[in-house]
Amino acid sequence: MRTRRAMATAVAAAALLVGCTAAPSPGDPPDDPAPQAAPPPSAAPGTLLDARPVALPDEALERLGATVTRVTYGSRSGLDGAPVRVSGVVIEPAGAPPPGGWPVVSFAHGTTGVADACAPSRSPGMLGQLPVVLPLVQRGYLVTATDYEGLGTPGPHPYLQPVSEGRSVIDAVHAARELVPAASNRWVALGPSQGGQAAWAAAELAGGSGLEFLGAVALAPPTDLAALVDDVPYGLSPLQRRFYPLVLYSLQLRHPQLDYADYLAGPALAAMGELERSCIPAAFGQAPASDFAPRSPAALARAKEWLEEFTLPRRPAAGPLFVAAGTGDDVVPVELVDAGVEAACELGDTVTYLRYPAGHPALPAAGDDALDWIADRFAGNPASSTC
Known part of the structure; x- marks a missing residue:
């Protein structure tokens, strides 16, 4: 058994250092920013409120012929349930969609800050998130990437609050489907670190969303902030x-x-x-x-x-989970993820949990396994469980 100090150190590090980037240098806001008024109260969560094409931020995306659109959409605040406007980007692969439409991956980013300038959609390089997004586009997924409530739009950012994050991730899928009629209603959530928590939270909230939720990939998710x-x-x-x-x-x-x-x-x-x-x-x-x-x-x-x-899990997930942790992670230590997975298994969740000899957020090591897991979900293959 670990000492109290060792446990506290692990939990504190996990809770504090949940970003997949260091303190970023925010990009300039768009020259023609989207309207900032709150959505009308009658607007359903996920309603597309504004869409503006943006220049391709990456040569690899340009070579793929992908289309990038900055969007704003309606959601509900995780603080009080009021209508809020959330921003993000939608990246559509080139060419004709497969039968049934583009499979959708809703990407949740790691920590960038709480100021509006820290919204990834405001930066040409998405504040370092593109290396995670690019392999998804290469494999033919339509990617919708939320900024989260309060980043780049009016109101504060409820950092690491699961309900806020989960709603932003889910509603981004509705907005993407309104923007791209060829997008299917079948989707997976994916995120590293803070985004891992967001993807997991979305999995708990996805039931009854009117979409076919297939599962969530949570890489190094900080799950127990109470011991912070x-x-x-x-x-x-x-x-x-x-x-x-x-x-x-x-x-x-x-x-x-x-x-x-x-x-x-x-x-x-x-x-x-x-x-x-x-x-x-x-x-x-x-x-x-x-x-x-x-x-x-x-x-x-x-x-x-x-x-x-802020603790996860709070309820059973609406679909299977792929959870990854690095045994050498000094940001979200493996013991913290172990505890979250154990709690999810006790709730009856189907969890594929893999530990890698890697650091934070285990993304390079877990990348191929996570992508294979996502492909299996869209192929209709049953998810295995390590519980």
């Missing part, structure tokens, strides 16, 4: 300090009574005002560990209780 605060008193590494404030930001959206001063001090506390202007302020990584010490045991306990809302 356990490690804070021991001191966070400089890299961990860059992401911890994003979790506090998201917690305060649900719990306005949260006082940042109960968890941060000095330059780290002062930098919280930059979060909605800068993707991941440098001050977080430069601040001393003492700036992140909670003010009291009571503050520590409150944060831990509130973070239970």
Whole structure:
């Protein structure tokens, strides 16, 4: 059995460092940004609100003849259920679709920040996400890639909140099908790290969506944020300090009574005002560990209780799961993923769980296995379970 400190370190690292990119340099917003008004209350989630072709951001995509469209669509906030506008991109392969229409993969990205400029659809290179998306397009999948609620559109980004993320992933499929009539209603979710959590959350919410959900690929998903605060008193590494404030930001959206001063001090506390202007302020990584010490045991306990809302699984998934973890992952340690998978198996989920001798987020090692698993879902082959 691991010591309490080892467990806390693993959970804290997993919760904090969930991005598949470092702090990105955001691209310039589109010259002709999409309208930003909230969708009408009568608009169904997934309604396509705006679509604008964009220049191909990658030579490989250009060689494939793919079509890239920046979209905005309606969804429901994970905070209060109100109508919200969500942005993203849809990438359609070239040529004629297969019988039944293009198979759809809804891609969920890793951490980029909480400011609007951190929306991948605003960057020509999708803030480093294209290497994950390109193999999907090469294999003939129509890819719809959400920015998530509050990234690139009005309102805050509920970072790592499963309901918000899951809704954005699902509604992106509806919007893609409205944009591309040749898209089928059969779809799979895929994401690394924060996106792994989002894909898993979508799997739990996909029932009754009016679509044929075939499964979700969750690569290094952070599943238990409730124990995040356990490690804070021991001191966070400089890299961990860059992401911890994003979790506090998201917690305060649900719990306005949260006082940042109960968890941060000095330059780290002062930098919280930059979060909605800068993707991941440098001050977080430069601040001393003492700036992140909670003010009291009571503050520590409150944060831990509130973070239970972010835990997965919360209910049985609507389809099979492919979960991957790297045994050398110091961002989302394998023990954390082990626990989430064990809980999903206890709920009766069909889970293919593979561990790789790899780091974060196990994507290079898991890539071929994940792509084969996706192909099997669209081929109608039954998913196996390692539970």
